[in-house]
Amino acid sequence: MKRDVTAHHVVYRSQGGGDERENLTAPCAYCHLIAVHGGLMEVSGTAPDALRWVIGRRPLVVVVGREKMLSGAA
Numbered sequence: 001m002k003r004d005v006t007a008h009h010v011v012y013r014s015q016g017g018g019d020e021r022e023n024l025t026a027p028c029a030y031c032h033l034i035a036v037h038g039g040l041m042e043v044s045g046t047a048p049d050a051l052r053w054v055i056g057r058r059p060l061v062v063v064v065g066r067e068k069m070l071s072g073a074a
Contacts, residue, residue: 006032010043010051022046 005026011017025047027036035041035055045052045064055061062070 004029008032008036008043010045010047021048025051 006029008025008027009017009019010023010025017023023046025043027043031041036043040055040057042054043051044054049065051065053061053063055063059070061068
C-alpha cells in the first residue's frame, strides 16, 4: 500500500483559502493530482471531521466525515 500523501487546500489559495487546519486535507498523491485536480472528485466542508467528498462526475459515492452517504450504480 502506498502512503504518499499531498497537502490539499479545500478552498484553493488562488480563491482566498488559507493554510488553516480547517482548510487542509491530505489525500494520496493520485487522488489529489488526478482525481481532485482532474475533476473526478470534489472536496468541500471543513477538516478534519466535516469534509464532504464527492467521487465521480455523476456522483458515484459521497462521503461526509467518515460516513458513506450515497453510492450509485456503476
